[in-house]
Amino acid sequence: MLLDFGIIVGKIAIIFLGILNGAGILTWVERKQSALMSDRIGANRASILGIKLLGLINSLADAIKLIFKEDFLPPKGLRFLHALAPCFAMFPVFVTFAVLPFGPPIELFGREIKLQLLNMDIGFLYILAFGSMAVYGTMLAGWASNNKFSLIGGMRASAQMISYEIILGLAIIGPVLVFGTLEPGALVTAQNQLLWGWLPKWGIIVQPIAFLLFLPASMAETKRAPFDLPEGESEIIGFATEYSGMRWGMFFLGEFAEIVVLGAVLTTLFLGGYHIPYLFDAAEMASGPGFYFPWGATIPLGTWSVVSLRVAAFMTKVAFLMWLQMQIRWTFPRFRYDQLMRVSWREMMPIALLNIGVTGLIIMWLN
Amino acid sequence: MITVQPVRQIKLTLAQKTYYPELWKGLMVTCDHFFTNLFRHIGRSVGMKTKPPMVTIQYPEEQRWISPRWRGLHRLMLRPDGAPRCVACMMCETACPDKCIYITAGESPDGRIEKYPVAFEIDLLRCCFCGLCVEACPEDAIRMDTGIVEFGAFRRDELYLDREFLMNVKPELTTHTQYVGELDGRPLQRVDLVKLAQQSH
Numbered sequence: 001m002l003l004d005f006g007i008i009v010g011k012i013a014i015i016f017l018g019i020l021n022g023a024g025i026l027t028w029v030e031r032k033q034s035a036l037m038s039d040r041i042g043a044n045r046a047s048i049l050g051i052k053l054l055g056l057i058n059s060l061a062d063a064i065k066l067i068f069k070e071d072f073l074p075p076k077g078l079r080f081l082h083a084l085a086p087c088f089a090m091f092p093v094f095v096t097f098a099v100l101p102f103g104p105p106i107e108l109f110g111r112e113i114k115l116q117l118l119n120m121d122i123g124f125l126y127i128l129a130f131g132s133m134a135v136y137g138t139m140l141a142g143w144a145s146n147n148k149f150s151l152i153g154g155m156r157a158s159a160q161m162i163s164y165e166i167i168l169g170l171a172i173i174g175p176v177l178v179f180g181t182l183e184p185g186a187l188v189t190a191q192n193q194l195l196w197g198w199l200p201k202w203g204i205i206v207q208p209i210a211f212l213l214f215l216p217a218s219m220a221e222t223k224r225a226p227f228d229l230p231e232g233e234s235e236i237i238g239f240a241t242e243y244s245g246m247r248w249g250m251f252f253l254g255e256f257a258e259i260v261v262l263g264a265v266l267t268t269l270f271l272g273g274y275h276i277p278y279l280f281d282a283a284e285m286a287s288g289p290g291f292y293f294p295w296g297a298t299i300p301l302g303t304w305s306v307v308s309l310r311v312a313a314f315m316t317k318v319a320f321l322m323w324l325q326m327q328i329r330w331t332f333p334r335f336r337y338d339q340l341m342r343v344s345w346r347e348m349m350p351i352a353l354l355n356i357g358v359t360g361l362i363i364m365w366l367n
Numbered sequence: 368m369i370t371v372q373p374v375r376q377i378k379l380t381l382a383q384k385t386y387y388p389e390l391w392k393g394l395m396v397t398c399d400h401f402f403t404n405l406f407r408h409i410g411r412s413v414g415m416k417t418k419p420p421m422v423t424i425q426y427p428e429e430q431r432w433i434s435p436r437w438r439g440l441h442r443l444m445l446r447p448d449g450a451p452r453c454v455a456c457m458m459c460e461t462a463c464p465d466k467c468i469y470i471t472a473g474e475s476p477d478g479r480i481e482k483y484p485v486a487f488e489i490d491l492l493r494c495c496f497c498g499l500c501v502e503a504c505p506e507d508a509i510r511m512d513t514g515i516v517e518f519g520a521f522r523r524d525e526l527y528l529d530r531e532f533l534m535n536v537k538p539e540l541t542t543h544t545q546y547v548g549e550l551d552g553r554p555l556q557r558v559d560l561v562k563l564a565q566q567s568h
Contacts, residue, residue, distance in 0.1 A: 327398060
């Protein structure tokens with residue numbers, strides 16, 4: 001009983017600290033990566049006793065600044081909702097990760113532990129549900145600020161997020177149809193099979209169009225360029241105009257956390273989760289865990305090295321997707337608002353529906 | 368009659384209209400810069416001999432080279448005995464399009480020249496750095512070759528330069544042949560206009 005409780009608390013700690021640290025590192029990565037892309041050096045001013053740690057001290061200085069900045073509430077703003085909005089921006093993001101497996105089941109303390117907090121049969125519906133909850137954050141922020149422009153900004157942000165939420169939902173249906181499950185753990189397990197004996201059956205290979213829809217839609221969900229209409233504070237008045245200090249920081253920390261979490265969702269759905277091609281464990285291969293290459297070569301491995309390789313693979317894939325989202329964010333210019341809506345409703349939506357139809361037909365034909 | 372210049376129409380190919388190929392091209396460009404710089408930064412920090420990373424000029428530490436002809440902060444040239452070369456002829460004050468030079472002339476105690484500037488003031492807030500005062504001066508008494516780029520101030524009167532400031536703005540540049548470039552050891556090519564004219568005839 002106590003052990004069960006301890007295991008759950010441990011998993012929560014791993015997930016929470018993982019996302020939080022990932023988001024913290026991303027504030028640094030964003031500066032340095034954009035700097036390298038545009039031939040600059042990036043954050044390098046803040047230092048403690050002359051130690052700069054490649055600009056990491058700048059992130060610390062930012063955090064200190066945000067915490068000690070004046071927390072301003074507009075005179076006629078709604079205090080309670082104004083304080084609640086950043087929580088609504090942060091909370092769903094952290095909760096979403098609960099259903100995602102970040103490693104294979106392990107044997108510890110004489111029992112099997114799944115490296116997944118919640119093993120739910122409706123896992124992806126849960127992800128979509130909490131993804132939609134993030135809209136409340138922007139909407140409440142706009143409403144509670146008692147500023148007409150913020151309200152309009154919040155409306156705009158909500159409209160954008162709802163539009164792309166639909167694309168997310170439709171894009172998920174493709175892989176779900178192919179793998180026949182809504183449970184992320186089972187979906188990841190299903191991706192370790194091989195097509196025709198050599199091609200890993202990852203989501204990106206069996207559902208490339210769904211991936212190409214899901215990636216931009218998830219970037220629109222994180223409210224980042226080229227979909228950063230809610231975010232451009234200095235150019236367009238957005239929902240966060242009346243926010244300062246750490247409440248503002250929470251919106252943007254939530255945004256960075258969302259990049260980590262959506263990277264994990266993309267990994268789970270399309271990049272085979274924690275799996276490495278041709279690496280099988282004892283449950284999947286009778287002759288022991290290890291690499292089994294299609295050309296006949298085998299590399300036998302121990303159980304724990306398989307586990308650590310898989311966890312490392314998951315983290316690498318998430319890190320790659322985080323890098324990719326950053327790269328896209330710093331490459332493309334912002335959409336106009338009508339373009340943004342057109343891309344969602346008139347271009348991505350028909351393609352998503354077509355993808356579902358074609359996928360269904362192919363599955364029917366194969367069976 | 369009004370003639371209208373037609374707007375240049377950009378014809379997009381089908382591949383460009385679908386947007387995706389162009390997105391990938393854009394990503395390729397930024398990725399190219401990113402990985403090149405990443406490799407060079409890491410390589411140099413490890414100790415490999417790579418090309419220098421492509422970086423912009425890190426401004427406060429590094430500055431762009433400034434041509435001797437570049438017009439920076441003004442200065443007043445000095446005679447060998449330390450007196451200003453200015454003879455208070457008011458040419459620069461007259462030539463100045465912004466009317467930002469204010470000279471008060473006084474009788475010179477030195478017997479060789481008649482007048483000298485009792486006060487020589489430049490209002491930098493009005494100055495447009497056109498260099499006409501430098502052109503107008505018959506005595507080569509005012510120049511803009513200090514190479515000083517940064518002259519920000521917190522108060523207006525800090526930008527109202529007086530004679531003492533202008534005479535001491537860059538003390539190492541007092542004799543009239545020196546330019547910034549020469550002081551910094553950079554080669555400076557001077558063209559002898561008289562010789563050039565003789566050659567062309």
